[in-house]
Amino acid sequence: MRIFIAGATGVIGRRLVPLLVAEGHEVTALSRRSQVAGVTTVQGDVYDAAALREVVAAARPDVVMHQLTDLTSRDFAANGRIRREGTRNLVDAALAAGVRRVISQSVAWAYEPGDAPADESTSLDLHTADERRRGTVDAVAALEAITAEAPEWVVLRYGLLYGPDTWYTKGGLMADLAAAGQLPANGDVTSFLHIQDAVSAAAAAVTWPSGPVNVVDDEPAPATTWLPAFAQSVGAAAPTDPQPASRTPWARGATNTHAHSLGWSPSQPTWRTGFFS
Numbered sequence: 001m002r003i004f005i006a007g008a009t010g011v012i013g014r015r016l017v018p019l020l021v022a023e024g025h026e027v028t029a030l031s032r033r034s035q036v037a038g039v040t041t042v043q044g045d046v047y048d049a050a051a052l053r054e055v056v057a058a059a060r061p062d063v064v065m066h067q068l069t070d071l072t073s074r075d076f077a078a079n080g081r082i083r084r085e086g087t088r089n090l091v092d093a094a095l096a097a098g099v100r101r102v103i104s105q106s107v108a109w110a111y112e113p114g115d116a117p118a119d120e121s122t123s124l125d126l127h128t129a130d131e132r133r134r135g136t137v138d139a140v141a142a143l144e145a146i147t148a149e150a151p152e153w154v155v156l157r158y159g160l161l162y163g164p165d166t167w168y169t170k171g172g173l174m175a176d177l178a179a180a181g182q183l184p185a186n187g188d189v190t191s192f193l194h195i196q197d198a199v200s201a202a203a204a205a206v207t208w209p210s211g212p213v214n215v216v217d218d219e220p221a222p223a224t225t226w227l228p229a230f231a232q233s234v235g236a237a238a239p240t241d242p243q244p245a246s247r248t249p250w251a252r253g254a255t256n257t258h259a260h261s262l263g264w265s266p267s268q269p270t271w272r273t274g275f276f277s
Contacts, residue, residue: 220253
């Protein structure tokens, strides 16, 4: 297929591009500055709607893939903007060019509160009273709704990424916080995902049926369980002051049953081994 990818130089994108090429796809990469090796690179900005339409039309893609984030400086407002405005411009450009399939990166922790890990039928947490969380969830909901305007679409609801170049790796942000004793060992449940498994799911999604897909590993776990292993993997001391086992109601994790049914399975099925890989 001809695939146009926005976010080709990001943590996922720079691993995804060579995989797509190896699978025989013709890739056009959107970049604000960098040249992407081995593929056609077009200079552009997702916030320049008119120019974006031109470069997408010129690429004549079968698939437009959205792997854009803006989290380098933990600027969650900027990341929210890229989910709302960036997605709007990218999907508008895709529709104008007659593209049938759009694949977008979302997250697996925007679900409403519940007692068990969420599946794709679970509603997003649109009625949360937490103002900061509401900003995240509203931006995620906007991204997903806009993506679903395409004739064919897949929303990849990624778990919390770990591995090389992520926050959850030796030398990463969360490793530094773990070393400083600033990660709480509480009952909040997280679904993790190794970076390479995020990449493999994105490549597979070019043929998946339309809809959201939780792309997470096989073992959602509370921080009381996973944090000691993570601390050990990055050379930090184990947490010595566990918090009460109570859980934030929305911190429930997510299931990957649907992804398995599509033929995808994580190469790192659990953080227990993945943190040390």
